[in-house]
Amino acid sequence: MTLGAPRPRVALFVTCLVDLIRPRIGFAAIRALEAAGCAVVVPAGQTCCGQPALNSGARAEATAIARRTIALLEGHDAVVVPSGSCAATIRVHYPELFEHDPEWLARAEAVAAHTYEIMAYLDEVRGWRPDTALSGTATYHDSCSGLRELGIKAQPRRLLNHVEGLSLMPLKGAETCCGFGGTFCVKYPAISNAIATEKAAAIDASGADLLLAGDLGCLMNMAGKLHREGSPVRAFHAIEVIAGMGDGPAIGEAS
Amino acid sequence: MSARADILAKLGTAAPPPGAAEALLADPVRPAVAGDRIATFLTALALPASGATHERIGTVAEAPAAVARYLAEHGLPAAVFLPDDPRLAADWSGFALSPAITPDEPAVIACARLGIAETGSLVFETGPHAPMLPNFLGLHHIVLLPEAAIVAHLEDAALPGPQPRAHYWVTGVSGTTDIEGQYIRGAHGPRFLHVLLVGEM
Amino acid sequence: MSAAFSKRVDAALADPILKIAVERTAGTAEAKRAIAVDAFAQFEDARTRAAAIKDHVVAHLGYYLEQFEAAATSAGAHVHYARTADEACAIVIGICKAAGARTVARSKSMMGEEIGLPHALAEAGIGRVETDLAEHIIQLADERPSHIVWPAMHKTSEQVSALFKQHHALPHSEETIPAMAESARRHLRQGMLGADVGISGANFLIADSGAVCTVTNEGNAELSLVPPRVHIVTAGIEKLVPSMGHAVQLLRLLARSATGATLTQYTTFYTGPKRAADPDGPDAMHIVLIDNGRSAMREDGLAEMLRCIRCGACMNHCVVFRQIGGHAYGGTYPGPMGAVLTPALDGRAASRDLPNACTLNGKCQEVCPVKIPLPTLLRGWREKSWREGLEPATMRQGIAAWAWVAQRPRLYRLAVRAAIFAIRRFGRGWITALPLAAGWTAHRDLPAPDAESFMSRYARGER
Numbered sequence: 076m077t078l079g080a081p082r083p084r085v086a087l088f089v090t091c092l093v094d095l096i097r098p099r100i101g102f103a104a105i106r107a108l109e110a111a112g113c114a115v116v117v118p119a120g121q122t123c124c125g126q127p128a129l130n131s132g133a134r135a136e137a138t139a140i141a142r143r144t145i146a147l148l149e150g151h152d153a154v155v156v157p158s159g160s161c162a163a164t165i166r167v168h169y170p171e172l173f174e175h176d177p178e179w180l181a182r183a184e185a186v187a188a189h190t191y192e193i194m195a196y197l198d199e200v201r202g203w204r205p206d207t208a209l210s211g212t213a214t215y216h217d218s219c220s221g222l223r224e225l226g227i228k229a230q231p232r233r234l235l236n237h238v239e240g241l242s243l244m245p246l247k248g249a250e251t252c253c254g255f256g257g258t259f260c261v262k263y264p265a266i267s268n269a270i271a272t273e274k275a276a277a278i279d280a281s282g283a284d285l286l287l288a289g290d291l292g293c294l295m296n297m298a299g300k301l302h303r304e305g306s307p308v309r310a311f312h313a314i315e316v317i318a319g320m321g322d323g324p325a326i327g328e329a330s
Numbered sequence: 331m332s333a334r335a336d337i338l339a340k341l342g343t344a345a346p347p348p349g350a351a352e353a354l355l356a357d358p359v360r361p362a363v364a365g366d367r368i369a370t371f372l373t374a375l376a377l378p379a380s381g382a383t384h385e386r387i388g389t390v391a392e393a394p395a396a397v398a399r400y401l402a403e404h405g406l407p408a409a410v411f412l413p414d415d416p417r418l419a420a421d422w423s424g425f426a427l428s429p430a431i432t433p434d435e436p437a438v439i440a441c442a443r444l445g446i447a448e449t450g451s452l453v454f455e456t457g458p459h460a461p462m463l464p465n466f467l468g469l470h471h472i473v474l475l476p477e478a479a480i481v482a483h484l485e486d487a488a489l490p491g492p493q494p495r496a497h498y499w500v501t502g503v504s505g506t507t508d509i510e511g512q513y514i515r516g517a518h519g520p521r522f523l524h525v526l527l528v529g530e531m
Numbered sequence: 532m533s534a535a536f537s538k539r540v541d542a543a544l545a546d547p548i549l550k551i552a553v554e555r556t557a558g559t560a561e562a563k564r565a566i567a568v569d570a571f572a573q574f575e576d577a578r579t580r581a582a583a584i585k586d587h588v589v590a591h592l593g594y595y596l597e598q599f600e601a602a603a604t605s606a607g608a609h610v611h612y613a614r615t616a617d618e619a620c621a622i623v624i625g626i627c628k629a630a631g632a633r634t635v636a637r638s639k640s641m642m643g644e645e646i647g648l649p650h651a652l653a654e655a656g657i658g659r660v661e662t663d664l665a666e667h668i669i670q671l672a673d674e675r676p677s678h679i680v681w682p683a684m685h686k687t688s689e690q691v692s693a694l695f696k697q698h699h700a701l702p703h704s705e706e707t708i709p710a711m712a713e714s715a716r717r718h719l720r721q722g723m724l725g726a727d728v729g730i731s732g733a734n735f736l737i738a739d740s741g742a743v744c745t746v747t748n749e750g751n752a753e754l755s756l757v758p759p760r761v762h763i764v765t766a767g768i769e770k771l772v773p774s775m776g777h778a779v780q781l782l783r784l785l786a787r788s789a790t791g792a793t794l795t796q797y798t799t800f801y802t803g804p805k806r807a808a809d810p811d812g813p814d815a816m817h818i819v820l821i822d823n824g825r826s827a828m829r830e831d832g833l834a835e836m837l838r839c840i841r842c843g844a845c846m847n848h849c850v851v852f853r854q855i856g857g858h859a860y861g862g863t864y865p866g867p868m869g870a871v872l873t874p875a876l877d878g879r880a881a882s883r884d885l886p887n888a889c890t891l892n893g894k895c896q897e898v899c900p901v902k903i904p905l906p907t908l909l910r911g912w913r914e915k916s917w918r919e920g921l922e923p924a925t926m927r928q929g930i931a932a933w934a935w936v937a938q939r940p941r942l943y944r945l946a947v948r949a950a951i952f953a954i955r956r957f958g959r960g961w962i963t964a965l966p967l968a969a970g971w972t973a974h975r976d977l978p979a980p981d982a983e984s985f986m987s988r989y990a991r992g993e994r
Contacts, residue, residue, distance in 0.1 A: 504749055519751075
């Protein structure tokens with residue numbers, strides 16, 4: 076059962092990290108969206124939403140990227156993004172960039188209003204449930220931007236609860252930042268490491284086989300730390316499991 | 331330019347729109363205080379965080395006996411500091427009364443004007459018969475409070491009209507967690523707070 | 532990263548005792564706050580109202596300052612204005628000297644720290660008794676506070692014991708915390724009762740009555756402000772509220788956010804000096820209203836920061852503060868609120884790292900009782916810093932290059948292909964070392980990219 080328009084034309088904005096590091100997430104997104112009755116297009120000119128520039132204070136650069144991205148994404152029934160932070164950049168921050176530019180503000184707000192993080196889109200807009208199975212235990216980390224800027228909390232859990240055979244174990248401090256923070260982790264590596272070390276300990280203590288989250292940056296940070304410490308926990312983007320691709324290679328496992 | 335003129339010039343002194351400040355007082359968001367205010371007050375007073383004890387007495391005349399019992403329970407002699415407060419008029423002849431407050435006064439008697447049910451707080455003001463220092467110096471603070479003087483909320487605590495030097499709320503005993511987070515009662519102020527709730531005053 | 536900040540951070544991260552202290556202090560505060568918030572059904576609505584009250588005051592700050600001044604003056608207080616920290620200290624020292632003060636008793640005030648009052652008093656040869664237990668410990672250790680609510684949270688009981696044995700006339704004999712606290716109680720009593728001047732801060736300034744509100748848990752403020760002949764208040768101009776009813780709504784959030792209590796043990800409103808017939812109280816009250824950058828903050832896009840009621844919740848919940856503690860921030864105020872204030876108070880160049888050493892996770896904003904958009908304000912500092920060219924050249928060039936390529940998709944695809952090729956030479960699965968990425972690989976492994984990017988595979992028809 077799905078809600079919303081009969082066959083919405085959805086633009087997938089895969090994000091620069093997914094494109095570069097883990098394309099599987101993009102293909103999982105397409106699979107899930109099609110299962111939810113969407114016609115998926117992938118605008119060819121997409122590159123990056125501009126978040127690194129935005130968070131560095133490079134407003135002019137961020138604005139230039141935003142204009143390009145808005146023009147690229149306009150005109151679809153929805154824009155869906157497998158990342159809370161990139162979705163928030165478009166949905167929350169693009170309109171802020173055009174505060175004093177009425178023409179672009181209107182365009183930014185129009186795109187923003189139709190831009191969704193993928194699990195929120197599948198769960199709340201499409202009312203879709205996965206029809207797949209994966210045996211094992213998983214724990215879910217709430218990436219900060221998705222959680223606090225977009226209210227992503229219950230949606231991934233509702234979707235994952237429908238994956239037959241998968242048990243979700245609570246993660247102590249699930250809402251605590253993992254220490255990635257975009258450029259923060261390379262500008263302040265020692266502090267980031269201290270934060271990530273605690274997060275890895277909590278993940279290990281959860282007793283789960285799998286770590287899931289909605290943002291690849293956070294996942295790379297946590298999985299990278301877990302692997303460096305010899306933890307057997309394997310990490311996937313939640314959409315991979317939801318799309319029935321959780322049996323493939325985990326993050327960091329050569330494909 | 332004087333500092334005053336400089337600062338006010340930078341800020342501008344235009345008045346807010348009429349009623350704007352008052353509108354922010356309407357329907358304050360606060361925990362409900364239902365029904366029995368006395369019970370609510372005593373519940374708040376009895377919370378571990380407060381550290382206070384209490385006893386209910388009928389009239390002020392019964393206060394000296396109640397105080398004597400309290401001091402005996404704590405192994406203290408019948409010696410108190412009693413301010414020259416007409417609300418405390420009773421037969422205190424069984425006590426050694428300190429002529430002036432001392433830094434290590436064992437027991438201080440006082441009268442609170444109000445109690446606040448919402449928080450279990452006691453409300454005091456300074457006045458010709460109400461010195462402030464003793465209420466913070468005594469190790470044991472024994473406070474009389476008329477039952478009828480328990481109001482519901484913090485908003486009800488204010489004294490109308492011109493203000494005294496100090497209007498203060500006491501909510502439990504003095505405490506600190508400044509050394510390794512360990513809770514210590516009676517950091518500087520009273521270590522013990524005993525409320526005598528008076529039926530008729 | 533500035534060398535100074537780097538050094539402080541490294542020292543903090545290498546200090547296991549600091550870690551224990553921060554976890555205990557902030558972790559306990561976090562847990563207690565959560566209980567208090569759960570028990571207060573409309574906490575969210577209370578936050579909204581509190582933010583509205585502070586925004587209203589900040590928007591009409593000059594009006595409320597004048598109203599406060601008139602009311603306080605007619606209650607018998609003297610009101611002074613100070614534009615800067617130096618002006619404020621000069622006024623305080625002037626009042627102390629005119630009163631012939633040899634010692635002052637201070638109750639805890641971050642404003643005093645901010646303006647450098649301890650140093651000014653020392654220079655003027657005026658003895659200073661810090662009466663708040665933590666401030667007393669800090670004074671004995673000759674350090675600065677490391678937290679705005681628990682200034683001595685970084686000290687162990689062993690360190691406190693040593694300080695007390697060194698400085699107290701009749702120190703504790705048992706090595707227990709209650710015994711140490713008793714020693715401080717003994718030692719500070721005479722100091723509080725014998726001081727010539729009492730100096731406090733203000734949690735709130737009540738405009739319509741001219742009252743100054745302080746909140747404490749120990750009772751030291753009252754003990755410092757009743758016996759002396761003179762009571763001096765040092766207060767930021769943003770502490771104003773229109774009336775006691777407005778203050779009450781903020782008071783409901785303050786202790787809950789700071790310690791999880793419903794109220795602090797003592798909430799006192801002082802209106803002018805003692806009245807003629809009062810048996811005790813100071814003969815004179817002086818209120819020093821301090822700007823020190825606040826009016827500039829209001830005009831420079833930082834008006835929301837002026838809502839701050841100094842509860843400390845932001846730092847208690849900050850993942851960065853939880854790792855590095857308060858001293859690493861290098862300013863008067865630590866944590867998220869310190870990262871926003873320090874550039875305004877101490878200048879941008881000196882404090883550039885603070886807005887950057889933040890993951891922008893937003894927890895601080897979530898717990899702030901007055902809903903200050905801290906991440907937005909921190910990003911604002913980053914923007915200012917960028918516009919003024921204060922960011923390092925490598926950073927500016929890197930971002931500029933990224934942005935340039937990101938607007939040219941064909942070039943971008945080539946760059947992605949090149950990057951994949953280059954990175955995969957260091958591993959096909961987990962990479963443990965990668966040139967130019969030492970910041971990452973020093974501490975964690977890096978997953979190698981897949982052989983081909985998503986966009987390339989999709990363009991070839993893969994689904």
